[in-house]
Amino acid sequence: MRLTIVDGSESASRYQANLISYVLDGDLAFDAGALGLMPLVDQKKLSTIFLSHSHTDHIATLPLLIDNVYTPTPECIRLYANSATIDDLRQHVFNDHIWPDVFRLSGHTSPFVEVCTIEHGQTVVVGNKRVTAFDVQHTIPTLGYLVEDDTAAIALVADTAACDAIWEFLSTFERLRAVFLEISFANAQQWLADVSQHLTPQGFLAETKKLQREVDWYVTHMKPNCAAQIVAEVAALELPRCHFAMSAQTYEF
Numbered sequence: 001m002r003l004t005i006v007d008g009s010e011s012a013s014r015y016q017a018n019l020i021s022y023v024l025d026g027d028l029a030f031d032a033g034a035l036g037l038m039p040l041v042d043q044k045k046l047s048t049i050f051l052s053h054s055h056t057d058h059i060a061t062l063p064l065l066i067d068n069v070y071t072p073t074p075e076c077i078r079l080y081a082n083s084a085t086i087d088d089l090r091q092h093v094f095n096d097h098i099w100p101d102v103f104r105l106s107g108h109t110s111p112f113v114e115v116c117t118i119e120h121g122q123t124v125v126v127g128n129k130r131v132t133a134f135d136v137q138h139t140i141p142t143l144g145y146l147v148e149d150d151t152a153a154i155a156l157v158a159d160t161a162a163c164d165a166i167w168e169f170l171s172t173f174e175r176l177r178a179v180f181l182e183i184s185f186a187n188a189q190q191w192l193a194d195v196s197q198h199l200t201p202q203g204f205l206a207e208t209k210k211l212q213r214e215v216d217w218y219v220t221h222m223k224p225n226c227a228a229q230i231v232a233e234v235a236a237l238e239l240p241r242c243h244f245a246m247s248a249q250t251y252e253f
């Protein structure tokens with residue numbers, strides 16, 4: 001499978017920016033921070049989007065995307081999220097004030113979006129891939145996703161603080177090749193990471209030791225004003241097979 005980091009930047013030489021989206025093999029997306037900034041031709045290739053949670057960096061362009069790809073046919077984007085995220089979108093985004101209520105409008109003959117609930121432990125098959133949701137540890141109910149095809153499995157862990165259950169679950173997958181895990185703040189901001197339920201480099205290292213598999217690690221979700229410090233602190237960890245998710249970069253698994 002081919003995973004592309006989509007963050008609104010066309011340059012592949014920058015660290016992933018803080019609009020979070022991943023596109024797998026062109027048609028399957030995870031989070032919608034920047035999907036609506038892709039060329040329209042690429043937006044129209046998307047069939048299914050899985051959301052981790054409702055924080056803005058993960059949903060910012062979802063209203064634009066839904067509008068951009070709408071056609072007056074029975075075809076529409078299929079959106080998976082947990083019930084807390086769907087409630088938040090309904091109440092705070094698609095409420096006719098911030099954006100038209102596309103959930104209500106989709107009750108008509110030409111839907112804008114098909115909304116589907118997915119919760120911890122549930123698996124959805126999309127084409128040749130299996131997507132399994134798992135709970136992580138964040139300030140609101142948040143899902144990470146394990147994606148498997150015939151040859152590999154990768155984990156998109158989403159925004160999280162320390163959480164043993166994630167690693168107990170992921171350790172059971174023999175074909176796990178890569179884990180995308182966040183570091184939001186530098187070590188000096190551990191207090192901020194604690195109150196906002198994120199990781200620092202020292203917290204990231206502790207999480208990697210809980211996984212009973214050898215994988216490639218990809219650092220995601222660095223807050224831009226902490227990135228230089230985080231990069232230096234991660235380098236000092238000398239963690240093998242540890243990389244930084246880069247803007248507009250495609251990774252093959």
Ligand SMILES: [Zn+2]
Nearest residue numbers: 053055138159
């Ligand atoms: Zn968040």
Ligand SMILES: [Zn+2]
Nearest residue numbers: 055057058159
């Ligand atoms: Zn976030």
